[in-house]
Amino acid sequence: MAHSGSLIHFSGHQYLRNRLVLSILSGKHVRVDKIRSEDKNPGLRDFEISLLRLLEKVTNGTIIEISVTGTAILLKPGIILGGPVSHECPLSRSIGYFLEPIIMLAPFAKKPLQLTLRGITTDDHDLSVDLIRTVSLPHVQLFGISDGLELRIKKRGSPPSGGGEIQFLCPVVKQVKTLNFIEPGKIKRIRGIAHAVRVNPQFSNRMIEASRSVLNRYIPDIYLYSDVYKGEESGKSPGYALSLLAESTTSAIHCSEAVSQPGVPPEDIALHATRALLDEIKQGGCVDRKHQTLVLLMMVLGSEDVGRCRMGPPTLRTIQFLRDVKDFFGTSFKIVPAEPSDASSTELVYSCYGSGYDNVSRRLA
Amino acid sequence: MADRPHKAHRPAQSGAKADKKDKGKEKQQGFNEKAFAPKSGRRADRQGRRNIERDQTRLHVPLVNRTPDNEPPPVIVAIVGPPGVGKSTLLKSLVRRYTKQTLNEVKGPVTVVSGKKRRLTFIECNNDLNSMIDIGKIADLVLLMIDGSFGFEMVNSIILPPETFEFLNILQSHGFPKVIGVLTHLDLVKKAATLSSTKKALKKRFWTEIYAGAKLFYLSGVLNGRYPDTEVMNLSRFISVMKFRPLVWRNTHPYLLADRLEDLTPREQIRQSNKKCDRTVTLYGYTRGTHLRPSSSVHVPGVGDLHIKSVTLLSDPCPLPDADSEKRRKLSEKKKLLIHAPMSDVGGVVYDKDAVWVNVPGSFTRGNGDVPQGEGEQMVMDLQDVDATLEDSVAQSHIRLFGSSSNHLMVDPSRNEVLHEDEDLEGDDNEEGSNEESDPDEDEDEDDDGMNDNSEEPQINDRADRSGQDVEYADSDSDLGDDFHDNRIPDEDDEEDDIPSDEGSDSGDEDEEDAPRWKLNLASQAHDSFQLHSRKNRQKDWMKLIYSSSLTPSQILQDEKAANHEDDEADDDDDDFFKLQKGSILDDEHIDMTKDILTTDDLKAWGDEEMLDSIRGLFITGSHDAAEGEATAADDEHEDLEGGDFEDLEADTTNAEAEPSRPSLNGNPESSGASALAAKKEALKRKFDEQYDDPDSSKLDFYETQKDEISRQLQLNRAEFEGVDAESRALVEGYRPGSYVRIELADVPCEMIEHFDPTYPIIVGGLLPAEERFGYIQVRIKRHRWYTKTLKTNDPLIFSLGWRRFQSVPIYSLDDHSIRMRMLKYTPEHMHCYATFYGPVAAPNTGFCAFNSLAGESPGFRVSATGVVLDIDRSTKIVKKLKLIGVPYKIFKNTAFIKDMFTSALEVAKFEGANIRTVSGIRGQVKKALPKPDGSYRATFEDKVLMSDIIFLRAWYSIQPRKFYNPVTSLLLSDKSHWARMRLTGQVRRDEGLKTPLNVNSTYKSVDRPARRFNTLKVPKKLQATLPYASKPKLMKPQRRQTYMQKRAVLLEPEEKKAIALLQQIRALRKDQVVRRKEKQNERKEVHRKKAEKEEAKKTEKEKEKRKDYMRVAGQKSKREADLEEGRGGKRRRT
Structure with a gap:
């Protein structure tokens, strides 16, 4: 029909997730080509195909066409369906890779989503399920999506063999609230989860000790939980990790994480995570660097009002994301320094006019 | 006596009467509380309740009004x-x-x-x-x-x-x-x-x-x-x-x-x-x-x-009275004459399809110089004198931008003519805009690098002013901006590296043909403001970098992380870059991941105690001064530079809680900090006082809080982009309601222009992202009670939904026990039902109305149905009932073999385990296919079935609405009221002369049910004899002889006889009386009937006359109307 104007064209395999999410939300067709066309091993990877399959399960009426060589895809999005879905994630990427786009889509589904994902729960590349539970979900809650929003970690699974399982429950909303978050506040508490599976449970305590040695100087309100999974729930491979989050007086959250590496003592892992957290805190702003795109997307999807948020400088992904948002929704952000008088401050205020996005797939009554 | 004039009334000046009068006046002035005080407690109660109820009716669901208060659209x-x-x-x-x-x-x-x-x-x-x-x-x-x-x-x-x-x-x-x-x-x-x-x-x-x-x-x-x-x-x-x-x-x-x-x-x-x-x-x-x-x-x-x-x-063609005319109490006469009607002929100016026609009936002609002429008239008259085009005159004239410059302004011949027209239209606006924007920046520039001497300033402003009038504004701005940089940047050599020169970005924009002009302007502005802030630590203009430069994200970030990402060129652009040999090592770096990889080296700095201490201020335990000091360290130097856009922005921010913590821009840090603290204390004290004095007052009810929230958000919406210039404002927030715009649409069907008729409204309705999609729309629908026909599934219907008018083919359905959506052939009477059709999506809760025909001559009420959208989906689940019929051909105890239901064993296999039923209500189940007659199967029942039973299998067959969408393109027609829609089925048949296809099995035939005759039960004598009495057939012959009751004789006593005779006589008399009475009544009735008949005749006569009168009046009226129709041009009613 009259769809010819709504095809958006991209090339390259990068930022694929965000583009797919934006396409499904905006309903615009998207075509991505030159996916690793110059590579020795051209085309889509298994995790990308798995992601496409997951999106197909979550939506109704989505048409995905993949070229013979796998270097080009065409996505004609349907509506987001929700409901009970379960998906087996490949071992090349962790669950976070699949869950991040789903978090962006799930509030706009027809029915509340109950998603079960199986695979690796924590790895180096994507947000671990701990961070998603403790940091990403509070960020989503800023937009009024809170009742029934839950992530249950049933089993943990470390790379390479995985074996973890999580359950993600998300309610549906009609429209997200407009965000006005420009007060970063001061850090009032630090929380952390140290988990160790199929290794000596003492490892998590050692990580906590090391982390506390740095953090204790700042505030007394530090709780680092040692989370040990045993038996069936601990997955198939050994591993441990420390995830930290700092919450401010205005409930701005910063987080960091470090995952076990072979040959590195747990103390060093903990130190890495701690220093990354301090680095993150130093960046300032009300939103964690890893969650910039999530917050910006929700701001764009708000009602036709001005939303404002204070953040650090945009990351690579964020910059591309802002450009993609403009292609899909026509929304541009006003980005000005948060404190124009202070030259050393790198914090920025992002403000935009919400696109008045309504969850049209939600059933009336 | 009589002619003596009456004495005039003299009101009493003193005394009781005078007092009374004054008192009355006094009373009238104010609100008399006593007058409305309730007399009884019950009355007070009732009054109180009534007041509360009245207050409740005042409340509505709080809705945001997006129309701005200042400068609303007409x-x-x-x-x-x-x-x-x-x-x-x-x-x-x-x-x-x-x-x-x-x-x-x-x-x-x-x-x-x-x-x-x-x-x-x-x-x-x-x-x-x-x-x-x-x-x-x-x-x-x-x-x-x-x-x-x-x-x-x-x-x-x-x-x-x-x-x-x-x-x-x-x-x-x-x-x-x-x-x-x-x-x-x-x-x-x-x-x-x-x-x-x-x-x-x-x-x-x-x-x-x-x-x-x-x-x-x-x-x-x-x-x-x-x-x-x-x-x-x-x-x-x-x-x-x-x-x-x-x-x-x-x-x-x-x-x-x-x-x-x-x-x-x-x-x-x-x-x-x-x-x-x-x-x-x-x-x-x-x-x-x-x-x-x-x-x-x-x-x-x-x-x-x-x-x-x-x-x-565009500039507003019909602006609201502005500030200076606002001072006057009444609207001035001049303003009152403002009228904007391009399609009508107003003031002799007609805006046609593609031209503007100026009528000269004599008011603009020369000669009547004694008549005072307005500015507009003067301009039009001057236009008549012009013999060269604007382009020629500009080319000939020698306009110099600066007093000192030697070259005069040249007109670029390649300029777009369309843009030029617009420039003329909005000349005034641009002038103002450029003044506002450029002035502060330029001031700052000067202060900034101290290179330009003060004497140059007026010239700069002059340039800005003229650029608005003569030269195309955006281009000129950036061009001159370039000149400036070339002149004075040499000492800031690193600039060129960070930011692509304006030349570069300009040429990039020009490559894409339709690059909006704001980009150019934005770039130069961004560049200006960039320079303002690129002092020690360069603060980038992120908006420009992200939205209007062609840099890859990594290039934008590069100078910050120069060391880290040297070889991290984005792969999007360098397709010719041969990188196969890097193989999968490269692939790791390009993986799409959320976490940034921070190496231990990056974090090494955090081993340093000093570094660790530097962020103490960010924690609640950290000292207040440390953070303040750090934040405002650079303030002193910047103080004199403050101003321009950013000051406006900050000043307008109305977020109350944001204020105290932000250091004031103009004062020095200490005093600002102190004043902020004082303000905070003040607010806290006020809050405490309120709560202490009246704990309930601070708690607003739901309605009030919602309204507060809405108004706060609206205020923020207004404030956020107040200081931003119009172009970048349009980029971020679009065009505000109330602004006069020109929308350029491409690929418009030529019929719209060819058959343009100004009496038909042209509406441009914006679509939300979701509304461009197509899908199945489920609606709750009700046939309009005044629409005489019933609506039929799969008959096309014209919907007016959202902005759109389109024809689609709905399927009506009803919810069957919340189990299934069951198709309906026709819409039910006086009841809502569901309808599902294919079409462009509209959000749930959007109302619609439907029509069978939009043509004017269709008789009766044309709105055939109304309803509301319920659900949007890409698939539907509507079913209709399908009954499969079979007959048993062999019956065992509870098992029977059924034939004629299916045609193959495969079909049977699909229905194994399905529930079946006989007409008499015996339930059963499909078991397994039988080999011999094709499609026969074994079934079990809860009881023995008869050979005469019919076996039913009730199944549900899902149907999909047809994917038919036909927009009503009425504006494209030469005769706009006769849009040819897809015809209804019946109409097609009628037009084509086709008969309705008739399934032979569906015709009703008179059911021939022969009465079943049962043979008498014959039990052999021998068997009868051996049966017990209870089981023996009890057959009796009719009695032959008369019974006693039949054959006895009755003899009456004499007194009995007498009594009977008397009764007979009385009855006879009575009968005669009744007959006579009836006769008389009939006579009376006859008279009455005749009378009534006469009256009836009179009445009908009267009625006839009345109707005649009415029809005569109606006929006159319709004739009058017809006359009006004919003389459309001069249609004016004469009374």
């Missing part, structure tokens, strides 16, 4: 009514009232200024249903005109024309705007009593339709082609105080009522394609509803979905 006042009712006359009268101008012919919208804060756009709605639908979707106020003289002889059954009711129903389903009824032709009613009763009856009818208390106006006869001035003035007063509640659909969509249309297609192209090429069209109008985003799609009802090519903000 209110659309639609004048609707059947032909000949006086719409044009009313419009002309109203326009005359506001502008003191008489319009000869009204076409399209007419915008006038009605007050200090309000403008009105009048539009007359013609009698076409398509126009009525479109008008109903955009009108803020409807003047519904009713002919008061029509049918005034039958006061008790007032007949309003069906169009009026159709229009009201359309309004109802698309959000009800305000409606004022206007009764006309009341002068034709001669008798005062009839007049008042007509008014009364019409008012009653009107109130039942709209709401009790709806405003109804009465207009009497026409004087000088207008309605009486006093009556029009009263109406205009009501219009000017009208308040409007936001309607949901209009509050979520941008839209525009086009008051001007121009075709920009090159003439040559049109000529070559024989006028059949797609056109590029511009539409002009005030944006309404929400902000119009330049990149959005729009729907033009009657044309189709179109894509906006560009949007340009």
